[in-house]
Amino acid sequence: MRIEKAALADVPQMHRLINYFADRGEMGPRSMNEIYENIRDFSVAKEGEEVVGCTALHIKGADFALLRSGAVAEAWQGRGIGTALIEACLEEARSLGLSRIVAITSKLPLAHKLGFRELDAKILLREL
Amino acid sequence: MKIEKAKIADVPQMHRLINYFADKGELLPRSMSELYENLRDFFVVRDSGEVMACGALHILWSDLTEIKALAVAESQQEQGLGEAIVQACLEEARNIGAPSVFCLTYKASFFERFGFLRIDVMELPRKVWGECQRCPKFPNCDETAMILHL
Numbered sequence: 001m002r003i004e005k006a007a008l009a010d011v012p013q014m015h016r017l018i019n020y021f022a023d024r025g026e027m028g029p030r031s032m033n034e035i036y037e038n039i040r041d042f043s044v045a046k047e048g049e050e051v052v053g054c055t056a057l058h059i060k061g062a063d064f065a066l067l068r069s070g071a072v073a074e075a076w077q078g079r080g081i082g083t084a085l086i087e088a089c090l091e092e093a094r095s096l097g098l099s100r101i102v103a104i105t106s107k108l109p110l111a112h113k114l115g116f117r118e119l120d121a122k123i124l125l126r127e128l
Numbered sequence: 129m130k131i132e133k134a135k136i137a138d139v140p141q142m143h144r145l146i147n148y149f150a151d152k153g154e155l156l157p158r159s160m161s162e163l164y165e166n167l168r169d170f171f172v173v174r175d176s177g178e179v180m181a182c183g184a185l186h187i188l189w190s191d192l193t194e195i196k197a198l199a200v201a202e203s204q205q206e207q208g209l210g211e212a213i214v215q216a217c218l219e220e221a222r223n224i225g226a227p228s229v230f231c232l233t234y235k236a237s238f239f240e241r242f243g244f245l246r247i248d249v250m251e252l253p254r255k256v257w258g259e260c261q262r263c264p265k266f267p268n269c270d271e272t273a274m275i276l277h278l
């Protein structure tokens with residue numbers, strides 16, 4: 001399994017993966033068009049040519065980027081792939097010079113483990 | 129001269145550089161917010177921390193990739209900065225798996241040097257007009273549409 005920046009050929013699989021979880025109400029849906037236009041946001045976890053996970057770092061401003069569209073195929077969960085994807089995004093954020101990353105998640109223990117702390121949703125809504 | 133991917137701290141200078149040429153009608157204007165949201169499309173050339181040139185490779189679809197917002201500070205032109213940015217964009221396009229790259233430009237002879245061919249803009253899907261609608265010249269575009277097959 002390797003983590004890399006997404007390539008054009010990965011998009012159909014990323015689209016399927018994200019919308020599988022979106023259909024179950026676990027995350028927001030993404031159109032194919034949205035994924036292509038924001039492909040630079042995405043890191044993917046690949047096993048051979050198969051995309052088994054993806055996560056996006058979407059920059060909104062000088063000190064504000066969103067971590068979003070994180071998904072790991074069910075058969076591949078519980079192996080640290082999500083953590084590795086998020087760490088790759090955080091590393092990229094640091095190298096770009098970003099100072100603050102925001103995530104909206106139901107996976108609080110994972111977020112805490114990665115160093116995130118809780119934020120008042122009202123503050124976030126104002127910035128979004 | 130070093131070509132690098134743009135960083136957050138480059139955005140205010142990229143914004144100034146692009147909009148200097150936009151004010152002259154040579155490029156589409158870009159907001160700061162657009163530059164932040166598409167930061168990773170951009171390459172820059174810096175000299176002592178100052179952005180001398182920038183340019184972007186934007187993906188629109190699996191077979192639709194565009195070079196845009198290419199700008200070189202007037203005092204730095206004719207030194208190969210623009211050429212180096214286009215080369216970096218083309219290399220990145222190959223790496224990401226783009227089959228071709230198109231552009232809409234007033235500098236057709238510059239892009240011909242890289243092998244870009246002049247095409248009728250109507251040969252490109254209408255999707256490429258996504259941001260043209262905010263151009264004051266739209267729909268009477270006087271730029272040249274060009275494409276390079278990789």
